[in-house]
Amino acid sequence: MARWEPNARDRLQQAALDLYGERGFEQTTVAEIAKRAGLTERTFFRYFADKPEVLFSGAGALQEFLVTLVAEAPDSAAPIDIVASALEATAGFFHERREFAAQRQAVIDANADLRERELIKLATLASAIADQLRRRGIRDPAASLTAEAGIAVFKVAFERWVSEPDQQDLAKLIRESLGALKAVTAGN
Amino acid sequence: MARWEPNARDRLQQAALDLYGERGFEQTTVAEIAKRAGLTERTFFRYFADKPEVLFSGAGALQEFLVTLVAEAPDSAAPIDIVASALEATAGFFHERREFAAQRQAVIDANADLRERELIKLATLASAIADQLRRRGIRDPAASLTAEAGIAVFKVAFERWVSEPDQQDLAKLIRESLGALKAVTAGN
Numbered sequence: 001m002a003r004w005e006p007n008a009r010d011r012l013q014q015a016a017l018d019l020y021g022e023r024g025f026e027q028t029t030v031a032e033i034a035k036r037a038g039l040t041e042r043t044f045f046r047y048f049a050d051k052p053e054v055l056f057s058g059a060g061a062l063q064e065f066l067v068t069l070v071a072e073a074p075d076s077a078a079p080i081d082i083v084a085s086a087l088e089a090t091a092g093f094f095h096e097r098r099e100f101a102a103q104r105q106a107v108i109d110a111n112a113d114l115r116e117r118e119l120i121k122l123a124t125l126a127s128a129i130a131d132q133l134r135r136r137g138i139r140d141p142a143a144s145l146t147a148e149a150g151i152a153v154f155k156v157a158f159e160r161w162v163s164e165p166d167q168q169d170l171a172k173l174i175r176e177s178l179g180a181l182k183a184v185t186a187g188n
Numbered sequence: 189m190a191r192w193e194p195n196a197r198d199r200l201q202q203a204a205l206d207l208y209g210e211r212g213f214e215q216t217t218v219a220e221i222a223k224r225a226g227l228t229e230r231t232f233f234r235y236f237a238d239k240p241e242v243l244f245s246g247a248g249a250l251q252e253f254l255v256t257l258v259a260e261a262p263d264s265a266a267p268i269d270i271v272a273s274a275l276e277a278t279a280g281f282f283h284e285r286r287e288f289a290a291q292r293q294a295v296i297d298a299n300a301d302l303r304e305r306e307l308i309k310l311a312t313l314a315s316a317i318a319d320q321l322r323r324r325g326i327r328d329p330a331a332s333l334t335a336e337a338g339i340a341v342f343k344v345a346f347e348r349w350v351s352e353p354d355q356q357d358l359a360k361l362i363r364e365s366l367g368a369l370k371a372v373t374a375g376n
Binding site: 078079080116119120123140141142144146148149152153155156160176177180181182183184186 | 266267268304307308311328329330332333334336337340341343344345348364365368369370371372373374
């Protein structure tokens, strides 16, 4: 029977991120991650399907959170503001995990396969948001464009937040990024 | 010495697309493509590095074309209009290859790896356009957001053009898609 290990998931995740950063993602084995965390490989696979999963296990919850907020937004709100508000609401989640987010981004930036997977994650998010906007009665191309624009706004804001240590407030950066998008599409 | 084969590249590309559509991308071999085209495998590899290359060989030229147009646009134009005009200018290229574009899209839609590669192509395009905008003196986040918004506009217009046979004019769809983006970001 498996012994209960306190914080096994967090310990594995931290050990993996540290090793991906030190040795590179490709060069790190699950055995090494488990050893660094003081746990077994078997325990690793109880929490994560594989090495990339350590970096992407939050994607499903993030998508569900965003889709729920889009679904529950008041009818009076403009679609782009519904999406921007939902994205701003993720800031609290990321603020609690700033160090994790920065380490994760460095690992992803250094590996082409992981960058691809990150792109797929964002495209899947855009597509889930567009679906939910259509369920609210917003038609295409507005639904798709609103979702794609929202994800572009988030991507630009998140990159700034994660790469500039003096930028503390992701929600503020998302609002600024939306403001910049509104300015560029207005032709300013 | 290699014998000269008239239109070898086009014949290989058409044979590959037909087979990808009939049997699926994964199930098709280079030997089968060459045979269908009445050519040798050796000839295939003179034109394409591998099976996906048949679908993505135009990406480099498309990117160069767009980046050149962005570089040469008049200083007076607004960044989003520079990008939209460059994208509209690709319409002629795609109009000449409508049947190819439709077959290619169906193959890509049916295969997760190819969908990923298409996403990467679009992200690379956005990033090249953003670089060129920065070279024109446009700062971030405006440069990144303009490029991302432009690619979103193109993606939505292209999907419509390729999937709706009665939609003939890609440039018109790009203008409509840009209009829809401007409307959604204005909060309408």
